[in-house]
Amino acid sequence: MAILAAQRLNKRYGDNLVLDNVAFEVEEGEFVTLVGPSGCGKSTFLKLLLGIESISGGTLKLDGRSIPNEPGPDRGIVFQKYSVFSHLTVLGNVMFHGDLAASKLLGKAFGKRRRALREAATAALEEVGLGAALNKYPHELSGGMQQRLAIAQALIAKPRILLLDEPFGALDPGIRKDMHALITRLWQEAGVTIFMVTHDLQEAFDLGTRLWVFDKKRHDPQAPDAYGATITYDIALDKTGDGEHLRRTREALNSSMSGGRFA
Template sequence: MSLLTAKRLEKHYGHHVVLENLNFEVDEGEFVTLVGASGCGKTTFIKMLLGTENASKGELALDGCPIPNEPGPDRGVVFQKYSVFPHLTVLGNVMMAEELEASPLLGKSFGRARRRAIENARARIDEVGLSHALNKYPHELSGGMQQRLAIAQALMMRPRILLLDEPFGALDPGIRQDMHALITKLWAEQKLTIFMITHDLKEAFELGTRLWVFDKTRHDPQAPEAYGATITYDLPISRERPATALTEALTRGGVKTHIEETLL
């Protein structure tokens, strides 16, 4: 059985159709990169996987069961805007997920539970290369370090699925390459299934095992909100030869023009 499946999945906001006719199967361990024009529904789709947005029509299932209409420990998320608590240290930020699960009202654990949360948080912090910054606050960290912190937060509960919404878009090229290496390492070591939105086609091919292009296939000039985006291309990527996969995709009939227009 596939890890995630969708059948005729749609998302509407009133009369505004954002996504329509999404059909796919994703196996455990895949790394799916998503590209498409701004506003075409990619972030909405990520939120549907997370559980903060509900499907309007169709089916979206995890292990054959409908995805819950709320976030859960099996799905972690990292956005481009750092979702960290400014008043907490690196350690405090990463501990928060486990403390909230143990004590939703107080958001704080005690005794053995707290010692376990500290131990687990230290392990996640070490995995993202921030062990030297345990007691620093977010404002004391560089942009790349803050994004490492956000990734550690997302991985604290050992999710099966990691959702990344343009996580590296605001980083300098050198730091971005470091983050590519980190996310690839975590994906392989933790056997994650990853969905990542990016506007960088080269990044999409370098990191992913599968590329989805989101775009509208139907248009009505008199009613621009009547139709939504769908997955117009679903391209496999060779991890051993990502550059070759990119070249082949861009030279394949119609794909180059379509992807370039979609990313404008």
């Protein structure tokens, strides 16, 4: 059974149809990259998976059941804007959700539970290369280090599904390359299922095992909100062959992007 599946999924805000007739099945452990025009609903789609937005029609199922209408530890997310708490240390940031889960009233774990939480948070930070920065504050970290911190925050709960919303868009090319290597290694080691939104087509091809293009099949200048986006291309990124087919596919999509349909 697929870990995630949708049929005739749509999302509407008032008269604005954002997503329309989206259908897919995704197996556990896939790495799906999402590209498409700005405003076509890619980030909205991630919010549906996370559970902070509800679907307007159709079905969206996790393990064969309707996806919960609230976030859960089985789904983690990393945004482009670093979602870290400036008043907490690096270690405190990663321990935060565990502390909150231990006591919503006091916001802190105690005793054996706190020691276990601290050990888990330290291990997560060492995994992303921040073992030497436990007592620093976010403002003392570079952009790449802050994004590593955000990834550690998402991974400490050991989610089955990791959602990445343009996580490397604000980083310079050298740091992005390092982050690509990090997320690939973590994905391979953890076996987590990843959905990543990106505006960088090369990044989408390099990282993913499957690429989705979100776009509208119909466009009406007189009624721009009448039609929603769907998955117009679903491309398996098999990197074991000679790569010629993928090269031609990438060139064709890149031509569409440079032609103004994507941004």
